Amino acid sequence: xxxxxxxxxxxxxxxxxxxxxxxxxxxxxxxxxxxxxxxxxxxxxxxxxxxxxxxxxxxxxxxxxxxxxxxxxxxxxxxxxxxxxxxxxxxxxxxxxxxxxxxxxxxxxxxxxxxxxxxxxxxxxxxxxxxxxxxxxxxxxxxxxxxxxxxxxxxxxxxxxxxxxxxxxxxxxxxxxxxxxxxxxxxxxxxxxxxxxxxxxxxxxxxxxxxxxxxxxxxx
Numbered sequence: 001x002x003x004x005x006x007x008x009x010x011x012x013x014x015x016x017x018x019x020x021x022x023x024x025x026x027x028x029x030x031x032x033x034x035x036x037x038x039x040x041x042x043x044x045x046x047x048x049x050x051x052x053x054x055x056x057x058x059x060x061x062x063x064x065x066x067x068x069x070x071x072x073x074x075x076x077x078x079x080x081x082x083x084x085x086x087x088x089x090x091x092x093x094x095x096x097x098x099x100x101x102x103x104x105x106x107x108x109x110x111x112x113x114x115x116x117x118x119x120x121x122x123x124x125x126x127x128x129x130x131x132x133x134x135x136x137x138x139x140x141x142x143x144x145x146x147x148x149x150x151x152x153x154x155x156x157x158x159x160x161x162x163x164x165x166x167x168x169x170x171x172x173x174x175x176x177x178x179x180x181x182x183x184x185x186x187x188x189x190x191x192x193x194x195x196x197x198x199x200x201x202x203x204x205x206x207x208x209x210x211x212x213x214x215x216x217x218x219x220x
Contacts, residue, residue: 058084098142118142125150132157136164143167146177153181158188165193173197 051069058066059074065085072090077097087107091114098118108128115135127150136144137160144164156179165173173195180198185205192210205219 097139116144118144120145121149122146123148123150126154127152128154130155131159133159135160137162138164138166146174147172148176149174149178151177151179151182154179155183156187157183158186159184161187161189161192163191164189165195166191171195 054063055066055069055071057063058069061080064081064083066089067085068088069086070090071086071094072092073094074091075095076099077095078099080100081104082100083103084101085105086109087105089106089109091106091109091111093113094111094115096114096116096119099116100120101124102120102122104121104124106124106126106129109126110130111126111134112130113133113135114131117135117137117139119136122145129151131151132155134156136146138144143166146164165171171193173193175196177194177197179202180200181202183203184207185203186207188208189210190208190212194210204215204217207215209215
């Protein structure tokens with residue numbers, strides 16, 4: 001009896017926090033700690049993928065991809081977006097005046113009424129993009145640079161290509177610029193040089209040709 005009483009007193013003499021420490025509580029605490037440690041990065045990753053955060057980081061050039069972003073009316077003039085991924089983005093009425101866009105990807109993007117005057121579009125990909133009423137025309141003696149640019153199956157209805165294919169030094173043409181299957185309805189190529197361009201299966205309807213004539217070849 002006396003021994004039991006002494007053992008009971010020894011147990012009661014422990015401090016309150018010591019009474020809570022046991023293998024089970026330690027295991028539970030470790031699990032909770034690890035869960036919290038793993039949750040913080042997950043929250044940060046999820047937050048960085050929010051459309052508005054992704055767009056802001058892209059515009060600040062912290063990342064080079066903004067697929068499916070809403071970038072309508074944005075001003076990219078005079079900036080460097082070489083190799084940037086704009087695929088599927090909404091770029092309606094965006095301004096790309098004198099922008100560096102070599103190897104940029106605009107596939108399936110909406111560039112309706114976008115301004116691309118004097119931009120460097122070497123090897124840029126516009127396959128399947130909507131470029132209706134986009135402006136590629138020359139200005140201030142400088143033309144949009146098109147070389148190995150992909151416009152396959154793009155909608156170029158009403159696009160302005162006036163005088164493209166020329167530089168102050170003379171005619172450069174559009175070497176390996178691929179318009180295969182593109183819709184060139186009401187597009188304007190007045191004074192342009194399409195030398196070297198691939199024009200297979202393009203749709204010509206009310207299209208102004210380089211010599212100023214109107215082609216209605218594919219009007220229905």
